[in-house]
Amino acid sequence: MTAPAPTPVSAPPAAPSAAGGVQTVRRFITYLLLFVMVVIAAIGLSGLLERVLDDGSMIAFSDNAGLAQSLAFTLIAGPLAALLWWLTWRESAMSRDRASIAWPLYLVLASTVALLVFTLALFAWAEALIADRWQPSNLAIAIVWGLVWIWHYWMWRHPAKAPVRLIGVAPAIASLTGLWMGVGGLVDALGTLIDSATETFTVTTVIGIPLWQAVLQPLVWAVGGGLLWWWHWFRAGVREQRTGFATVLLVFVTGFASFALFIYGVTFTLYTVLRLLVTAGDPLSVILDPLGLAVSSAAFGALVLVYHSRVVTEHPDAVHKATGLVASGVALATAATGVGVTVNALLASFSPSLVGADQRPLLIGGISALLVGGALWWASWRPGSASSAARISTPGRRVYLVVIFGLSALVALITLLVIGYQLFSFALDGASGGSLLERTRQALGLLVATVLVAAYHFVLWRGDRAAMPSVESRRTIEKVTLVSSPASDLLVTAIHEATGARVTVLRRADAVAGEPDAAALVAALDGIEARHVLVVAGAEGRTEVVRLEG
Template sequence: MTSTTPNPGVTPAVGGVQTVRRLITYLLLAITVIIAANGLSGLLERLLTVNRVEVVFDNEGLATSLAAALIAGPLAALLWWLTWRDSASARDRASVTWPVYLVILSTAALLTATITLFSWIANAITVGWDPYRLAGGIVWALIWLWHYWMWQHPSKGPTRLPGAAPALASLIGLSYAAGGLVWALSRLVDSAVDTVAGSVLLSDPVWQLVLQSLVWAVGGGLLWWWHWLRVGVRAQNFGFSNVLLVFIAGVASLAVLALGLTLTLSVILELVTGAQQPIAVTLAPLGTAIASTVVGALVFVYHARVVASRSVGVRAASRLASTGVSLAYAATGVGVTINALLATTSNSILEGNIRSLLLGGLSALLVGGVLWWMTWRPLAASTPELVATPGRRIYLVVIFGLSALVALITLLVIGFQLFSFLLDGGSGETFVERSRQALGLLTATVLVAAYHFAIWRKDRVSDVAQEPIRRIDHLTLVTSGGSAELIDTLRAATGARVTVLQRAAAVDGEPDAAALVTALDGVEASSVLVLAGANGSVEVIRLNG
């Protein structure tokens, strides 16, 4: 079940009326499946409560469930039969609407099934029997299994968007597992802090709260393990799986880790500088802080190791994404710190929330700044090695553009506050007090924009080639292998978007990367097909469009 290259391509589906036919059919199928699922859930709920005293004789609800199940159900079956019959066609299998439908419905069914079933198990610990969630979870789990079977069907499954549905399922499972672990660990830390601080909180027993969180953690972990390892999402080295990996390793996990570190440092600074509030209030964020730090670090370290084994483009994208997240934390810290300092013009730094605001801003600035320094390496930012990083120029333009947009919006806010202050001077607030949040944000964005604009200008005059010369738009390679290094070599040599099609049967003596690059030397076309044959033979075919 594991795969490392996309499924073999077939002739693309024709457009026009056939595309409209598919869109309408899949849309109607999705609607009827959803309606029928809700009806079946209602009927199953009544079946599960038929011998219990809490059953309610709701004729209107029963009629709704019967109508949804007995009318939408057969219609869904008919539409599915028509769709499944046409899916034997190579053109329908190659249509993008077929995998899009399966991705959307299977993901929606998986979300609904897991949320309802995990909630049912968690609530059973404290509340008890809940037939509503159980019925819905069973029905939607069956729908997910049905769509999963269609996705994996050897002769009728889609040939496009390989691995998209399993990759999304693995992300859902990882989110459940990480969220459950954070919640369980934070409850344990909060319980220990409450014991030390001597505070008494009226809530459910800690073991119940932890056990409920572990239900989500274990369930999500199993879901992630099945798709990540058994289905083979980890081994996929193309398309959506790479995007997912960059998001997890470069954005989500680092954001959680940075949040935990920021909260932890903020609590430490509050204690070191002499907290003015009760100790229990000061230590309140510590549970979430420690749990986020631990879980975020585990997820980040694991996926960073996976990223290290991927192509140069994936590694560069992950590092730039991490740099962007770190920069966002540092810029937020600058804005919040300036906001707090401006507040001291009319109030004492020890009054109200100004002190906590200042310490929080300094914490975000320190954590985000350190992470940014580690990922961006500003002292070596203009070295040829880093200037040649794939996607670096795009990153600089995006950061500069976003900073300029935020600066424009904050300028409009400051202008509004200025005119409001001039027209309504009797409110008692100073102009600085009115606009200190916007002034802090403006300062941070101006600094970010100025720095990245300067780096971008320096890169432009550099003699380092940042972007490969694009001689071929799309290169399709038919081979028995197709490693990440081979794809990187072809992409660097031609500037093309590379797609690898796996041979059904391996051949002996396939050409290496150097031979393929030599065969492509001087070839310029919008689309090229490269056949890597036996005994080092290479056939290059120029395609139209």
């Protein structure tokens, strides 16, 4: 007789995992402490290294308080940073944190801070070395923070523990940093050469250094920033990124930063030329003073603008239109500034306290900004076709109109408050000096410019609002969630243009073969009426459409 089989003992239920909120707080505190400890330890190490580079024999005898601080920062914060890093870098911890938002945010913050401190200190040290000045503090800071940056760059690129979210943010910020430093150095170097060539800025006597040195120092920033930009833009793959952050950064560089630098240069170049023609009695050195910086800004602003405009053409049409809207806003702000300055200068000619004063430079400045900004705004915005049906449906147009109208209306209201204050102040205490016109002319000029801008864009917004129902009535879907592997910008653009819906992409963890193309996805959505639709792109061209609630 066989013994009965033992009854299996059921395993105790697994303990529930910690709540997401607790894990989020734990990650936030851990990475915040790690960042603080890394910064403090780096400060301490750079202080000690500075003493070694300066005079190693005096390390324990000069500035004992500073030495004590550096030792405390290094020997206390350093081990704590190493311990916190070990706790977060372990396989068990990183397997939980790798997909969280806290890990990439820490790497973005730490690597960006380290890169900024490292490059600023290194370039400042090299610039001083050209001037035959030894700066051990900048060299020590550059060495320590350069190592910190390399360490975080290695973690960012680690094949097994690198973050899976916000992958391209840190390299994109680094490329922008390099571009800013490189272009700034080139503008400074070329401006110095032009100033020297026009003999309005004698480098030897005014600055006290020879011309070659004054040009070579900003070239350090140009070369260093250019290398930093080239490495991240091409080698780290920022140029090929199609993420939301990289796209916004591209729009910022193309439509705002480079365009604003170009407008600034052209405006002041025109200002200098007009002053040469109109104010012949002023000293030539005063008139030509801004010419070098203006010409160099216009030249390199145009260079950066042209290059990045070509990159924009490789992106979807929505990116190109967004860049055009941002550029229109920059040109509009320049033109509005010109209107305000021109009105200010005209009112100043009627002010009793300023009768006889030369207001021509102020008037020329306003006219220059108005001409340059107005011409570029006309070319980018094209007001003649601003109310066409194709322009009304441009993505982001309504947001642009609301932002411009809102900002200009806000500035106009603040300006009205300033005018009211000056009016009552003059009425209550008119003997304090200055006419009412003199007190309010700047605010009046700004008010005229902002009222014109607000009125024009309000009229456009009202016209768009009246025309949009006919367009929106054709939209039967408000939001589409697309599950695809991977989801290209072409698919997103095709769905948005066909339905007008906002498209959110969820990337599949498993790759499938033969996913449907853009035409198949649009065809699957034809005739669907729902507020929110889930679209799953499957294998062999299959498409599943699910209507969702809410």
